[in-house]
Amino acid sequence: MPGVRCVRDKRVRGVLTILGALVFFPLSIFAQLKSSVDTISVVEVDYVHSLKSSTSFDSLIPTSSLKSIGDLLLESSNVQIKQFGGKGSTQSIQIRGFSSSQNQVNWNGLPINSLTLGMFDLAGSSVGSFDKLQLINGSSSVEYGGGAIGGVLDLKNTAHWNKGLDLSFGGSVGSFNANMDRYKFAYSNNRFSYSLLYINEFVKNDYDFINTQVLGKPQETQEHGEFWNTNLVQEVYYRKGNNKVKWVSWLNGRKKNTPKFLNANEASRKSTADSSFRNVLNYTRIIKNSILDISYGYSGSGFNYWDYNDSIFSDYFVSEHFVLAGYKFKYKKFRFRIKSRLERQSVVNSRYVGTPIRTQNFNTAFVNYSLKKGLLLSGVVGTQTSTRDKSLIPIGSLGYKYITSKKIMTLKGNISNHFRYPTFNNLFWDTGGNLELKPEKGWNIEHSFKLEKKNHILKSEVYFSNVKDWIQWLPNGSFWVPLNVKAVRSYGADLNYKFNYRIKKVKLKLNSGIAYTKTTVTESIINNDPAIGNQVTYVPLINGNMSLAVEWEQFVLQYQTAYKGKQYTTVDNNERYALPAYFMNNISAWRLTKIKSYSFLVKGEIQNLLDAVYSVDQNYALPGRAFYLSILLNLNLHTPEKGG
Amino acid sequence: MIAAVSLGILMTACTKDEPTAACEVAFGFTSGALISNEGAWPNSGTVSHVDLTTGTVTNSLYEDANCGVGAGAGVQSVAVNSTKGYIVSTGSAGGNLQIVDLTSFKNNKSLSFSYPRYIDFSGNSAYLTDGSGAGSVYKISTLSNIVSDTLAVGSGPENLHISNGKLFVANSGGYALDSSITIIDLATFTVDTTINLTYRPIDIVEDKNGNIWVSCQGLASWETNGPTAPMLYEINPASEAIVNSYTVGTTEDIKRIAINSTKDVIYYYHEYGGVFAFNIDGSTINDPAIIEGSFYGVSVDPATDNILTFNPNGFTSASTMSVYSSTGDSLASYSLGIGANEAFIK
Numbered sequence: 001m002p003g004v005r006c007v008r009d010k011r012v013r014g015v016l017t018i019l020g021a022l023v024f025f026p027l028s029i030f031a032q033l034k035s036s037v038d039t040i041s042v043v044e045v046d047y048v049h050s051l052k053s054s055t056s057f058d059s060l061i062p063t064s065s066l067k068s069i070g071d072l073l074l075e076s077s078n079v080q081i082k083q084f085g086g087k088g089s090t091q092s093i094q095i096r097g098f099s100s101s102q103n104q105v106n107w108n109g110l111p112i113n114s115l116t117l118g119m120f121d122l123a124g125s126s127v128g129s130f131d132k133l134q135l136i137n138g139s140s141s142v143e144y145g146g147g148a149i150g151g152v153l154d155l156k157n158t159a160h161w162n163k164g165l166d167l168s169f170g171g172s173v174g175s176f177n178a179n180m181d182r183y184k185f186a187y188s189n190n191r192f193s194y195s196l197l198y199i200n201e202f203v204k205n206d207y208d209f210i211n212t213q214v215l216g217k218p219q220e221t222q223e224h225g226e227f228w229n230t231n232l233v234q235e236v237y238y239r240k241g242n243n244k245v246k247w248v249s250w251l252n253g254r255k256k257n258t259p260k261f262l263n264a265n266e267a268s269r270k271s272t273a274d275s276s277f278r279n280v281l282n283y284t285r286i287i288k289n290s291i292l293d294i295s296y297g298y299s300g301s302g303f304n305y306w307d308y309n310d311s312i313f314s315d316y317f318v319s320e321h322f323v324l325a326g327y328k329f330k331y332k333k334f335r336f337r338i339k340s341r342l343e344r345q346s347v348v349n350s351r352y353v354g355t356p357i358r359t360q361n362f363n364t365a366f367v368n369y370s371l372k373k374g375l376l377l378s379g380v381v382g383t384q385t386s387t388r389d390k391s392l393i394p395i396g397s398l399g400y401k402y403i404t405s406k407k408i409m410t411l412k413g414n415i416s417n418h419f420r421y422p423t424f425n426n427l428f429w430d431t432g433g434n435l436e437l438k439p440e441k442g443w444n445i446e447h448s449f450k451l452e453k454k455n456h457i458l459k460s461e462v463y464f465s466n467v468k469d470w471i472q473w474l475p476n477g478s479f480w481v482p483l484n485v486k487a488v489r490s491y492g493a494d495l496n497y498k499f500n501y502r503i504k505k506v507k508l509k510l511n512s513g514i515a516y517t518k519t520t521v522t523e524s525i526i527n528n529d530p531a532i533g534n535q536v537t538y539v540p541l542i543n544g545n546m547s548l549a550v551e552w553e554q555f556v557l558q559y560q561t562a563y564k565g566k567q568y569t570t571v572d573n574n575e576r577y578a579l580p581a582y583f584m585n586n587i588s589a590w591r592l593t594k595i596k597s598y599s600f601l602v603k604g605e606i607q608n609l610l611d612a613v614y615s616v617d618q619n620y621a622l623p624g625r626a627f628y629l630s631i632l633l634n635l636n637l638h639t640p641e642k643g644g
Numbered sequence: 645m646i647a648a649v650s651l652g653i654l655m656t657a658c659t660k661d662e663p664t665a666a667c668e669v670a671f672g673f674t675s676g677a678l679i680s681n682e683g684a685w686p687n688s689g690t691v692s693h694v695d696l697t698t699g700t701v702t703n704s705l706y707e708d709a710n711c712g713v714g715a716g717a718g719v720q721s722v723a724v725n726s727t728k729g730y731i732v733s734t735g736s737a738g739g740n741l742q743i744v745d746l747t748s749f750k751n752n753k754s755l756s757f758s759y760p761r762y763i764d765f766s767g768n769s770a771y772l773t774d775g776s777g778a779g780s781v782y783k784i785s786t787l788s789n790i791v792s793d794t795l796a797v798g799s800g801p802e803n804l805h806i807s808n809g810k811l812f813v814a815n816s817g818g819y820a821l822d823s824s825i826t827i828i829d830l831a832t833f834t835v836d837t838t839i840n841l842t843y844r845p846i847d848i849v850e851d852k853n854g855n856i857w858v859s860c861q862g863l864a865s866w867e868t869n870g871p872t873a874p875m876l877y878e879i880n881p882a883s884e885a886i887v888n889s890y891t892v893g894t895t896e897d898i899k900r901i902a903i904n905s906t907k908d909v910i911y912y913y914h915e916y917g918g919v920f921a922f923n924i925d926g927s928t929i930n931d932p933a934i935i936e937g938s939f940y941g942v943s944v945d946p947a948t949d950n951i952l953t954f955n956p957n958g959f960t961s962a963s964t965m966s967v968y969s970s971t972g973d974s975l976a977s978y979s980l981g982i983g984a985n986e987a988f989i990k
Contacts, residue, residue, distance in 0.1 A: 263688050
């Protein structure tokens with residue numbers, strides 16, 4: 001297959017030198033800077049706010065609400081999104097070189113990674129189902145518990161107050177028989193807020209492709225790739241005085257037909273269907289200088305797999321109860337937060353021995369100390385216990401944040417440990433499940449800076465992480481067994497630059513980023529393991545993205561390009577099996593019209609503009625150029641009384 | 645701006661590459677070892693060649709000769725008959741028999757089956773085992789490359805062996821359970837008889853006396869009726885009776901076997917316990933392994949009696965083929981494709 005080869009060793013070193021200089025140069029002027037930050041509210045006793053580098057995609061939600069989260073991240077960030085096919089195919093996130101099961105996805109505080117596989121399938125999760133979408137880069141186990149080794153994708157719904165009756169209708173149509181309907185009803189006054197969102201999606205995925213695994217390499221049309229997806233999200237909020245109650249529910253049902261592998265003879269007769277029902281009930285009370293926060297969450301999901309080709313059928317049901325209590329308060333220059341989380345996880349699976357239950361408890365104490373104006377020192381201590389691993393895992397982090405005068409520059413740095421418990425499949429699978437598995441553990445150190453001046457924002461971070469007892473399935477006779485096999489080290493740097501420029505009525509917006517990720521195996525229990533010293537599979541050394549938008553009144557024209565570096569598919573980094581680097585280019589244009597209480601969005605988009613041939617693995621057909629048209633009408637029919 | 649420039653540098657540093665897979669590879673097989681590499685499922689497996697005299701390794705023979713198109717997922721075995729090579733792949737959904745011209749490895753014919761495993765030849769016919777459940781043996785004309793007949797055998801037929809006009813088929817059970825071998829009369833292509841052994845018959849060799857030896861894998865502890873011990877059986881082809889049986893372990897373990905050039909020593913391996921040399925008179929039944937290590941397959945070079953072992957290294961990287969003398973001295977090591985399992989040696 002034709003590909004793209006990057007001859008860049010010296011250039012990469014040059015880029016890294018620049019990155020290093022950008023991160024560490026500000027430290028040299030650290031002592032000379034004056035702070036403008038004089039007070040810290042209790043609310044700012046927040047782990048991410050104090051220590052972490054994060055990226056918010058909130059500003060993209062209004063014009064990308066019909067897009068999947070994975071597609072948005074693929075276009076607008078440097079994280080790795082792994083997807084095996086067209087829309088609706090399994091889509092997972094990899095951050096800083098760690099696998100999808102080593103990154104956590106949270107919905108309103110509830111961890112929603114699969115207990116069986118460890119990952120979260122982003123397919124069918126539309127951007128518009130959430131009000132806040134944040135990517136937290138790097139190890140975050142001290143805040144979010146096990147699994148957040150590479151980072152966290154944090155999805156949240158928030159209340160809209162005093163908006164009256166708000167109706168929203170929309171939908172999109174596009175290539176390969178893709179269509180989506182979206183309806184939202186919302187009402188809010190000063191005390192009460194309610195919304196109900198319904199999204200229905202279907203994609204046939206009947207795109208043409210060149211079958212590179214059949215003699216003659218014929219053009220074929222993909223069959224049996226349909227995707228059905230329905231989401232219902234309900235939000236209820238109530239507030240009175242210092243009390244606030246939040247109840248959010250998310251009902252999701254998906255069915256996916258699995259297309260045949262390119263080298264398969266028979267037409268596929270394989271499908272999956274899953275449904276999930278998630279709830280979070282939250283109570284918040286402000287008591288003088290403190291905030292009490294209590295949540296209960298429930299996640300229940302069922303999964304079915306049908307393989308009529310090989311007569312393999314399986315199903316399972318996962319349930320998770322989650323209680324979280326937090327208390328924030330301040331004392332002189334100290335700000336404290338204590339948090340306790342209790343989870344009860346269980347899975348009924350026809351392939352498990354018995355019905356396993358796991359209870360986990362996670363307790364942390366977080367403290368901020370304002371050393372001087374603009375300079376915060378932060379620390380976290382805590383413990384994690386699990387009934388499936390009797391040992392207690394101590395948790396700790398230490399870091400600082402410095403904001404210079406006029407808030408031009410922000411520096412953050414921290415060191416912390418992280419861990420991940422084995423998945424239920426690792427532990428309980430009837431052929432190979434290993435109850436002796438230990439949790440993966442390691443530590444992370446990172447530093448970031450952000451420079452904001454006029455129309456420029458420059459953000460950079462460097463990091464170093466390691467993980468020991470990395471879990472991997474290895475062949476053992478006629479079946480495979482998960483073992484604590486490896487130690488893995490990951491280090492790298494991210495650099496992001498934003499620029500806004502205005503010429504009369506025309507605005508230019510540039511957003512760009514580049515990430516260098518070196519993730520290698522350092523130790524292994526396998527004799528002469530060829531993985532040692534090599535880049536971990538499916539982790540590109542370089543990822544990059546850039547978007548340029550031109551705004552004129554209500555019109556926007558945007559061009560995006562994303563670069564995905566070469567990916568090795570074998571642990572010995574055999575070039576023959578490597579997936580070549582590629583660029584993905586998209587172009588979109590939209591008009592967002594706002595007239596009094598009405599707004600109307602019409603958006604056209606061409607994805608994979610240059611019809612690039614790319615690959616996520618040699619056996620999967622991927623779509624070429626695709627066209628999409630979406631509209632969204634929002635009607636605010638009534639404005640309730642003001643005040644309160 | 646620096647980010648944009650950095651990205652620009654990378655973008656300009658990229659050049660269009662030539663296709664990685666050539667379509668014209670001049671490779672003619674005359675001697676040496678042809679190795680079947682199962683591959684990382686569901687991706688296609690490959691075929692490697694090792695010149696056992698010079699040590700030259702050529703990987704991905706089939707792909708390179710066929711413009712990058714793979715031989716199919718799970719290349720299980722390779723065999724040679726006259727001027728043709730036969731590559732058997734179990735497939736990701738339906739398997740293939742790729743028939744290639746040995747002078748170029750270009751594809752002559754591709755035949756589809758459900759779950760093909762091994763092939764053997766007699767006269768102008770090839771016989772192919774097929775099926776992960778209910779099993780069949782297909783009769784294929786080596787002149788026309790057309791399937792001429794089929795015959796039902798036990799479940800999950802694995803290796804087969806032709807001797808004195810009879811075809812012996814080891815019925816491993818596949819995804820089900822079986823413990824039999826089927827003996828087929830080739831003159832009539834009908835089942836002569838079925839002999840019950842222990843669970844999961846896998847491989848078959850013939851000794852210097854003309855007796856047939858069958859390795860049975862046994863059952864693992866997690867399987868219904870398991871665990872059961874792996875065994876070697878000696879069968880007289882004339883009387884179709886079991887002559888001897890030997891227990892060679894405690895649980896599901898051994899798989900393929902190989903025999904030396906004088907056909908009096910059978911080599912079997914425990915996956916994590918090394919390679920064992922078994923004299924057909926049973927005298928070395930309790931001897932320790934002659935080669936320590938973890939293996940996925942074993943073959944013997946009939947010209948030198950050297951033992952070839954295969955380690956797939958977890959199916960996530962190149963496999964290792966190690967060559968040992970008949971007494972277990974390490975001689976050489978080669979890097980092959982992913983999931984190497986055995987060799988056809990000429």
